[in-house]
Amino acid sequence: MSGINAILVKVGRSVGGVVGTLYQAGRETVDTTIRNIIPFMAFISFIIGLVLTTGIGDWIANGIKGLASSLVGLLIVSVVCAIPILSPLLGPGAVIAQIVGTLLGVEIGRGTIPAQYSLPALFAINPQVGCDFIPVGLALGEAEPETVEVGVPAVLFSRLITGPLSVVIAYFASFGLYSSN
């Protein structure tokens, strides 16, 4: 009798554990959705509405057509984003990258930018990722203050090399992506 009891307790406990985990995961998800995802969707929707309705879209299209639909143009964008003084300013919350990404998405949808440039563009607009967060990120990794002192400029200068390089890699990796042949 006590054996059966033990089994029942064990089964009940593990099922309860799994269900509890799933429920907790759902709660966490809804929490993030409401706090992080939906507010950004609202903000992005406003920008897209503004771009599509007003003449801003055409103005941006003229401005970025040359930049975003050639390898050289994308390289210029990536170098600008990777400049060590600019990159920490462009970084916070990836807000700039998300707005630029959305604007590029609108132009890709309108046909201003060829679809195969979507992949290199994803890297061109983002060499500054995390550049605002280096001291905090290193502190999370329990780095010594001396390491932070060296690490911040090391990462910033590294981006100047690897930013444009990532665009070139992505450019070659985008062959055959959304192209007719």
Next chain:
Amino acid sequence: MKLMIGLETTVGDPTGAWGALADGAEYFISIFQEGGAVLLSLMGGILPTLIVLLTAVNALVRLIGPEKIENLGVKASQPGLQWYPVRYMVLPLLAVFFLTNPMAYTMGRFLPEKYKPAFYDSAVSYVHPITGIFPHANPGELFVYLGIAAGIQTLGYGLGDLALRYLLVGLVVIFIRGIVTELITARMMARKGAAA
């Protein structure tokens, strides 16, 4: 709108200064109507999928237990060429997947000081490429990928190709970034040591 067919019920548009104001008001509200339509398509389109996906992956991560990857962090701290791909590809990938942004950077604590900046660089550069397929890793910054992906969707193409290539090219990029930053860090540390 004509309510009574057969009768002249058409209302003329307001003219003059008042008409211009009315046009302005309509134009003003049309901006937000367009934005509202976009918001509805986002909420009706990707949001439900996203919520279900996030729940499933969050549950999976909890069931597996993020502490499992700590052993890998210890292993990745060793010198030697064969540990480079582990340190700057596998470890950032698993850290970002299991610990998500920003807790992924805590994995750096298992590495020696000289590798920490490079690991941070590598891990932080992966928090966007991963969102194409695993959005749970960085739900607050989805629109780097989603913004561009929306354009591809407008054109009627599938997103799988782009998401997969973004994920894989991202891995190559963080590997190179880790190596380059490690080299620069080593050089700067040596110079600082010589100056002191």
